[in-house]
Amino acid sequence: MxxxxxxxxxxxxxxxxxxxxxxxxSRGLWEPDEGRYTNVALNMLDSGDWLSPRRNDEVGHWTKPPLTYWAIAASVAVFGPxxxxxxxxxxxxxxxxxxxxxxxxxxxxxxxxxxxxxxxxxxxxxxxxxxxxxxxxxxxxxxxxxxxxxxxxxxxxxxxxxxxxxxxxxxxxxxxxxxxxxxxxxxxxxxxxxxxxxxxxxxxxxxxxxxxxxxxxxxxxxxxxxxxxxxxxxxxxxxxxxxxxxxxxxxxxxxxxxxxxxxxxxxxxxxxxxxxxxxxxxxxxxxxxxxxxxxxxxxxxxxxxxxxxxxxxxxxxxxxxxxxxxxxxxxxxxxxxxxxxxxxxxxxxxxxxxxxxxxxxxxxxxxxxxxxxWWPTHKNADAWAEAITARAPGPIHEVVFVEDMARYGLHLALGAEIEKISLDALQQPRFNPPYDEPLAVELAEHEAGVVWICKQADWKTVRERIQAYGYRAIPLGEPFERRVMFRVEPRRQRGEDAPGAR
Incomplete structure (x- = not known):
């Protein structure tokens, strides 16, 4: 012995x-790689489709074969998210x-x-x-x-x-x-x-x-x-x-x-x-x-x-x-x-x-x-999850990034679907397009429990575009990492501005 x-x-x-x-x-997922690979694995686990890698329900993620995703999904299935x-x-x-x-x-x-x-x-x-x-x-x-x-x-x-x-x-x-x-x-x-x-x-x-x-x-x-x-x-x-x-x-x-x-x-x-x-x-x-x-x-x-x-x-x-x-x-x-x-x-x-x-x-x-x-970085998905949870008025089912880098690590941290959308309908490649869908399509889905995020510098443009579609964007607290978090709801009457949006 x-x-x-x-x-x-x-x-x-x-x-x-x-x-x-x-x-x-000991630390949250770091974007972009950790968040992206984990997100695809979780989508396999959630959907039961282990054949097609996806970044969300609408768009596939075809940059890599599936074995890494299978390994992550199997580990999470056994030990939890x-x-x-x-x-x-x-x-x-x-x-x-x-x-x-x-x-x-x-x-x-x-x-x-x-x-x-x-x-x-x-x-x-x-x-x-x-x-x-x-x-x-x-x-x-x-x-x-x-x-x-x-x-x-x-x-x-x-x-x-x-x-x-x-x-x-x-x-x-x-x-x-x-x-x-x-x-x-x-x-x-x-x-x-x-x-x-x-x-x-x-x-x-x-x-x-x-x-x-x-x-x-x-x-x-x-x-x-x-x-x-x-x-x-x-x-x-x-x-x-x-x-x-x-x-x-x-x-x-x-x-x-x-x-x-x-x-x-x-x-x-x-x-x-x-x-x-x-x-x-x-x-x-x-x-x-x-x-x-x-x-x-x-x-x-x-x-x-x-x-x-x-x-x-x-x-x-x-x-x-x-x-x-x-x-x-x-x-x-x-x-x-x-x-x-x-x-x-x-x-x-x-x-x-x-x-x-x-x-x-x-x-x-x-x-x-x-x-x-403990290293402070804007790439830490846990910090984003805490900021969103502190500002969101209720359960969070989806996080939508408007013409901004999607933080896919939020899928693990919040259990929410993550999307990245464009303001306009764009001509995109069939495989691995930069955006999941345009703003108009996302608004038409009328989904509950959605937190929207855009760059602080783009906030005015995004708000006006949302208003043009008959909705209003309501900020959620102070900006975080130079991003505005907001929710979207239909306007009650034509010409009504979102309170606190100015």
Missing amino acids: QGWLRSPALWTAALATVLALAFLG VEWAARLPAALSYLMCVWLCWRIAARLAPGTRAAAPVVYATMLFPFGASQLITTDYLLAAWTTLAMWAFVEARFAPSPHPRRWIALMWAALALAFITKGPAGLFPLPVVLLFDFLLPGRRAHRVLQWFGMLLFALLALPWYVAVFHGNPGLFEYFVGDELVNRMTTGEFGRHAEWYGWIEIYVPTLILGTLPWTPTLWRWARGLPALVRPWWKDPQRRQRDAHWLLLVLWLLLPLLVFCFARSRMPLYVLPLFVPMAVIVALQWTREDRHLPPWPRLLAWAVLLLAMKLAAA
Whole structure:
């Protein structure tokens, strides 16, 4: 029993669990991403339609495949409509990556298996991302699972490598229904690795049974929604894939220097406190790689290094050339970086820092998480919910944003439907239009329990437009975050002004 209590694996698991789950629900949802993903998941849960992602009853939300929404909706269904339940899938994905770090390191270099999961668990960026509701941590978990399965197939003395290849394709399928083609980035890595190592192709990656398993798991949802929504296939390929990769349409740092602006700080600061070790590895990388070009035997001897270098650098090169760049895109690459740190220590004959230092860093990470709950920001859905509840005269069934950013996190905080409307009827794209409907249509619905919100600078225009349609806008208390909250009711007689509207 005492030997078990001294096990590094036990203490690593305990450390990672505390880092993942402590204070998970200590802050409200932050807009826009956390609110948007949670809102779509809640709409699935409320409607019972788990096939079509929707931002409300009228409009679909087709920017991502459904697996993240399914995970959030399932968690909320089990644990209730609370913030920590919505974040739980990301936190569990972080823990899964910690465990996979241990498994991968144990196979590639057994002497590093204790260090690699500790490094990953305490890296600043993976820890911080585990507290955010996005698609990226589920993607990181599935792609890492695929790479672990490949490592087992190629490096383990297993009599059944085909089973591991099947697991790899199953994991790629889950990644594909999490974030589409972005989930397939491990495939060129493993194909190039097999090409560079002679004799490694006895059990090929491109096996018919693996690709069939991928098709059975990944494609049914796509087939169903493409069939029910003509034109959706062209939208996915044209807008969500080609335009994101080749244009600056989405405004995500498409400038030539965008990769420097986004990925360099993410990799330097995000790998703290292990950045110096990675820097030493990067400095020695040319000397490591140079002999591989002409010496197949050297590649064979350094196979574990070759795989890690390809796993890190090949996707990173693609991310740098793509015109859509965000910090979370490189999250799946922190697993190979953690294993690289552990292998670099072995090469330098170093060891993990003492546990008191690691625990001090962990306490600092937890303090940062707790501080985020008290950080004043207009993106906090809980603050908006409190302001609306304090001003609303009765039950709130819907919140309507008039030509303003919709705060979709209010769906979880208030249990209300969220809509974003335009003042005029506009020509909008069929899929993912900027607005749900025009003002005239929303007014004609005559719904009860609606709180309206517009920018304070637009209040006069919005009020006059509402009056022109035969209604009056009545402010609810003082403006909040430079927004006016108001309710709308039919005018009792022509020409009557809303009291207090001036």
